[in-house]
Amino acid sequence: MTATRAIARAVYGSRFDHVPWAQRVYLRPGEKLARELQWQLRLRRSPALSLDEYRSRTTAGPIEEFITCHLCGESRQQPLFEPTGRKPNGEKAWSYRVVRCPSCGFLYRNPNVRPERLGDLYAKNYSSFLSGTYAENRQRRYRLTMDAFAPVFTKGNGRRLLDFGCGSGLFLELAEQSGFDAYGVDLSPDSVEQANTRLTSATAHFGAPEDLPEIASGGFDVITLWSVLAHLPSPLEDFARFRRLLAPGGVLLILTVNARSLLLKAHGARWSGFTRNHLMFYSSETMPALLRRSGFAGVSFAPFYGDGIESGTQPMPERLDRRLRRAVATSDGGNMLRAMAFSDEEAVSRWGGGHQVRRLR
Structure with a gap:
């Protein structure tokens, strides 16, 4: 039992033991307020540095570069965390620094991975990760998110769908079963190979969308980003591309870790969202700026209560x-951020019913 859990057990006793661990911060009396105060104290104790000052204190790796805030252009940095991964023997396997933009609150890795070196993170048997413990219950999470944004996914009816960062094809399999004309792209060649062995009508491709004629032509009714957004080093360019690829009335579905999560505020650098390949961390407060600058008309967010809670298995x-x-x-909104972005007013009119849509224009 960790020190944090031991303290919680001493304060609250055993009455929340049957509550899934990730949901306890929302239920234990006074904890939400305590975590919010803890977060505000952390921000006050973390001074904002000029980019030159921050660069003088930090070393960039061979595939990294120092950047400014992608959402608002602010060059100052507010250093907050240094997530670290360990090998089974306790040795450091990886680490990076996470900073906060003092102007808009965006959290991102800095120094960040150079866009042209992004493939280095996925070239070596990445599919073994995607098909191992990561893949457990993954399709269940997809179904729950699809249900949260019904009726977009109720019936494909031959509509064109692009799964960007499709991995080993776990979602594409669901998309083709629902009747979509589905395509996928990924930077991991072994993942693409594995996906195509799983699929019947859908197809996965290795490379970038602009390099593949059947995808570069656009006209997609739906584009999905399942746990991909945190991996994108140039989000403004990518989202402008997604906007171009969408047909009139099209929507972009996003599932990513939530940088506003109480679990982040409670556990800091040990938060589950700070994984080895994550680069940028969004919330319902910062994502609208990205969508607005990319030309989207609106966005809707769906709370995430936990897979086990929503499916009834816990x-x-x-x-x-x-x-x-x-x-x-x-x-x-929970530890995961679920969002549906509407390309234009036609998309809002067609798919926004029953959802609280935040207008961006």
Whole structure:
């Protein structure tokens, strides 16, 4: 038992033991307020540095470069975290620094990976990761998110769909079963090979969309980013590309880690969202700026309560379930960020019904 869990057990006793670990911060009395105060204290103690000052204190790796905020252009940096991964023997396997933009609050890795070197992170048997423990219950999470944004995914009806960063094809398999004319792209050649052995009508391709004529021509009704956004080193360029690839009335579905999560505020550098290949970290407060600058008309967010809670595989007493859903929906939105971006007013009119749409223009 970690020190944090031991302290929580001493304060709250065993009455929340049956609540999934990730949801306890929303249910234990006073913890949400304590974590928010902890976060504000961290921000006050972290001075904003000029880029030159920050660069003089930090070393960039061979595939990295120092950057400014992609969302607002601010050059100052507010250093916050240094996530670190360990090998089984305790040796450091990887580490990087996460900074906050003092102007717009965006969290990102700095120094960041050079865009032209992004493939270095995925070239070596990345599919072994995607098809191992990472893939467990992955399709269940996709279905839950698809349900949250119904009726976009209820029936494909031959509509064109692009899964950007398709990995080993776990979502493409669901898309073709739903009747979409589905395509995927990925930077991992072994993942693409594995995907195409799984698929029947959908196809996965290695490379960038602009290099593939059947994808570069655009006209997609749906584009999906499943746990991909945090991996993009040039998000403004990528989202402008997505906007061009979408047909009139098209939507962009995004699932990524939530930089506003109470779990981040509680666990800092040990937060589950700080993984080896993640580069940038968005929230419902910062993502609209990216979408607005890329030409999208609106965005809708769906709270994430936890896979086990939403699927019913980790049931809780009805009283606690209601309390959890209320706390998540009215605070940070959960540990994962689920968003649907609307390309234009036609998309808002066609797919926005039943969802709270935030206009961006």
